[in-house]
Amino acid sequence: QVQLVESGGGLVPPGGSLRLSCEASGGTFSTYNMAWFRQAPGKEREFVAVISWDGMSTYIRDSVQDRFAISRDNALNSVFLQMNSLKSEDTAVYSCAADPIAWSGLKRTEEDYEYWGHGTQVTVSS
Numbered sequence: 057q058v059q060l061v062e063s064g065g066g067l068v069p070p071g072g073s074l075r076l077s078c079e080a081s082g083g084t085f086s087t088y089n090m091a092w093f094r095q096a097p098g099k100e101r102e103f104v105a106v107i108s109w110d111g112m113s114t115y116i117r118d119s120v121q122d123r124f125a126i127s128r129d130n131a132l133n134s135v136f137l138q139m140n141s142l143k144s145e146d147t148a149v150y151s152c153a154a155d156p157i158a159w160s161g162l163k164r165t166e167e168d169y170e171y172w173g174h175g176t177q178v179t180v181s182s
Contacts, residue, residue, distance in 0.1 A: 058154055059171075060080050060172060060173035062176040063076070063078075063176060065176030065179075066177075068142055068178070068179070073140045073141075074142065075136060076139070076152075077134055078173055079133055080133045080135075080154065085130060085154075086110075086133075087109050088171075089155040090128060090152060091106040091169060092126060093150070093151050093166060094148035095175075097147075103165070105124060106126070106164065107128050108162060114126050123141045124137060124138065126138075145180075147179050147181070148177075149177050149178075150176055152172075153170075154169060154171040156170055
């Protein structure tokens, strides 16, 4: 069974930065496409970013494309989300997810992801 554990969340002032990490265990991480989703209070969960199994392809939602970056280190079984110039609207629980059917492309809907972490809270506030 694949387990995903996120870390790196916290309270940060507007304009600040955070780097989220997600470490996987129990599966073959290097064969999974990995994604980050977020869910703000009172809102539905939304896609943030995805990276291919080999790290060669990424896709980031338009609203954060100039501020967020996704990366991975297969030797560490980890995927990262670097978030810069944070805004109050970035406040949410951020979760990582794994898609073991990597050959079918980078996906942006949560139904396509089989494994999920419990999430880490990011709060942007002064």
